[in-house]
Amino acid sequence: MPIAEPLDPARARRIAVVRLHVNGQAYAVAAPTHWTLLELLRYQLGLVGSKQGCDKGDCGACTVLLDGLPTLSCITLALSAEGRHVETVEGLGVGGEPHPLQRQFAERGAAQCGFCTPGMLMSSAHYLDELGRAASPVVRQQDIAAALGGNLCRCTGYTKIFEAVQAAADETCDRARALADGPGGAA
Amino acid sequence: MLRLPVFDVAAPDKLTDALRSLADSQAGARPLGGGTDLLPNVKLGQTRMAMALLLRGVGELRGIERRGDNLWLGAGNTLAQVAQDEQVRDALPALAHAASRVASPQIRNMATLGGNLCLDTRCRYINQSEFWRQALGGCLKSHGSECHVVPGGQGCVAALSSDTAPALIAYDATVEIASWRDEGVQTREVPLAELYDSDGTRHVRLESTELLVGVRAPVPGLNVRVGHRKWAVRKSIDFPLISVALRLELDGALAAGGKLVVGVLGPRPRVLDLKAFAGRALAPDFARDLGQLAFDRCRPLPNVPYDAEYRRERLPVEVRRLALSLFGDQAAQS
Numbered sequence: 060m061p062i063a064e065p066l067d068p069a070r071a072r073r074i075a076v077v078r079l080h081v082n083g084q085a086y087a088v089a090a091p092t093h094w095t096l097l098e099l100l101r102y103q104l105g106l107v108g109s110k111q112g113c114d115k116g117d118c119g120a121c122t123v124l125l126d127g128l129p130t131l132s133c134i135t136l137a138l139s140a141e142g143r144h145v146e147t148v149e150g151l152g153v154g155g156e157p158h159p160l161q162r163q164f165a166e167r168g169a170a171q172c173g174f175c176t177p178g179m180l181m182s183s184a185h186y187l188d189e190l191g192r193a194a195s196p197v198v199r200q201q202d203i204a205a206a207l208g209g210n211l212c213r214c215t216g217y218t219k220i221f222e223a224v225q226a227a228a229d230e231t232c233d234r235a236r237a238l239a240d241g242p243g244g245a246a
Numbered sequence: 247m248l249r250l251p252v253f254d255v256a257a258p259d260k261l262t263d264a265l266r267s268l269a270d271s272q273a274g275a276r277p278l279g280g281g282t283d284l285l286p287n288v289k290l291g292q293t294r295m296a297m298a299l300l301l302r303g304v305g306e307l308r309g310i311e312r313r314g315d316n317l318w319l320g321a322g323n324t325l326a327q328v329a330q331d332e333q334v335r336d337a338l339p340a341l342a343h344a345a346s347r348v349a350s351p352q353i354r355n356m357a358t359l360g361g362n363l364c365l366d367t368r369c370r371y372i373n374q375s376e377f378w379r380q381a382l383g384g385c386l387k388s389h390g391s392e393c394h395v396v397p398g399g400q401g402c403v404a405a406l407s408s409d410t411a412p413a414l415i416a417y418d419a420t421v422e423i424a425s426w427r428d429e430g431v432q433t434r435e436v437p438l439a440e441l442y443d444s445d446g447t448r449h450v451r452l453e454s455t456e457l458l459v460g461v462r463a464p465v466p467g468l469n470v471r472v473g474h475r476k477w478a479v480r481k482s483i484d485f486p487l488i489s490v491a492l493r494l495e496l497d498g499a500l501a502a503g504g505k506l507v508v509g510v511l512g513p514r515p516r517v518l519d520l521k522a523f524a525g526r527a528l529a530p531d532f533a534r535d536l537g538q539l540a541f542d543r544c545r546p547l548p549n550v551p552y553d554a555e556y557r558r559e560r561l562p563v564e565v566r567r568l569a570l571s572l573f574g575d576q577a578a579q580s
Contacts, residue, residue, distance in 0.1 A: 073252060073253075073254060075255065092253065092255040093250045093251065093255075115290065116353060119350065122352055128326075129351055129355060130352055134356075135281065136255060136281065138255045138257060138300065182351065205351070208483065209352040209483060
């Protein structure tokens with residue numbers, strides 16, 4: 060397992076065990092107390108999907124869902140995640156199948172260099188979660204822009220990203236309506 | 247990569263334990279709410295700590311509740327919670343607006359109200375990495391004696407970028423401060439406007455042993471209107487370049503007084519009294535005069551990004567638009 064810095068025994072009292080759930084699986088991970096959640100995910104669990112971009116909370120490339128809410132893992136201490144649920148981009152697809160967002164991002168060319176993509180996907184996934192919970196979901200461009208307001212992309216100009224999220228959101232709404240209509244309904 | 251230096255972490259779940267940690271001068275603990283201001287500042291070498299005191303688990307810092315004529319907000323509520331809370335939107339809509347305009351969705355999910363009120367000051371020089379700053383040498387706020395944003399400046403004028411502070415000052419809010427002394431919890435309450443000092447190196451008047459526990463804001467009656475307006479280059483993530491709040495007290499259809507609170511000028515929000523405008527009708531010329539007041543009494547400095555002269559010209563425009571939004575239909579009719 061790659062470790063960013065040697066775990067110096069002299070600093071042993073500054074190493075703690077963090078118990079948390081990542082993508083549905085329970086872990087107990089030893090980490091230095093000054094490590095961020097992003098460092099724990101990347102260097103102790105090998106989950107390198109979440110990216111270390113600006114590393115100070117500006118760019119959103121490190122966005123994960125912490126107890127369901129988009130959170131910047133580069134400025135969250137690993138110990139702050141004690142007892143909580145973390146979802147990373149690695150947990151988006153199920154059983155080898157890409158998540159609808161991932162499929163739409165790929166089909167619509169919503170990534171160029173791809174560095175911002177994991178963060179974009181996690182912020183979008185939360186937007187889709189909220190949309191799926193709404194009593195009468197409506198997909199609005201300004202809501203998508205607001206949901207992605209904390210994620211910077213230096214390549215695409217955002218147009219393709221918004222289109223991909225919009226398409227996945229439309230799918231979510233269609234599914235919600237089909238469910239509301241019940242089996243054998245108009246959908 | 248910006249790595250954090252080594253420090254200890256304590257995660258109390260009771261206020262008394264948190265206050266005891268702060269009272270222990272050997273521990274060198276710093277309160278950490280959401281960490282969205284403190285951790286980047288530690289990464290950039292602007293501040294240091296021997297121990298991070300995680301306040302997330304302290305139940306006494308959470309909750310938003312009506313207490314008599316006041317709305318009480320725990321300092322540990324996230325800005326997203328403040329922005330979305332029905333009671334806040336109903337009773338203190340300008341605070342909900344200010345909280346909803348801070349930074350980005352992720353940061354609002356993490357950052358706390360107490361943290362936004364105790365936000366460290368920043369300027370074009372200090373808000374850079376330690377490596378970058380070394381090229382120019384230290385400044386008044388960082389191991390030096392020279393100001394790099396206001397040449398010849400004798401005092402640190404780094405700006406408070408809080409959006410919730412101007413809004414809460416306009417609501418006449420007070421803050422509850424607690425500390426551990428003489429084997430017990432000591433509390434004091436101060437008007438929020440008096441929490442701030444004009445020295446950018448120590449602009450929050452809190453001892454290192456003290457913790458901001460909550461905010462109490464009197465719920466305005468029907469004769470009071472409060473609004474907040476922010477201008478930044480981008481709609482998301484950016485710190486405000488102008489953040490203003492306006493409190494308008496009415497006597498019937500006419501103005502009776504109030505205050506204009508202007509943020510991001512320097513280390514503390516500027517509060518301008520509006521008693522002189524008593525008797526004015528809520529008409530466009532009153533809104534223009536409020537803008538002129540801001541222009542005459544406030545001078546944006548080259549401390550934050552963007553041209554200071556442009557900010558100076560823009561300030562009265564933002565104040566006028568804010569006033570017109572509070573006048574509502576009455577301005578349109580006159």
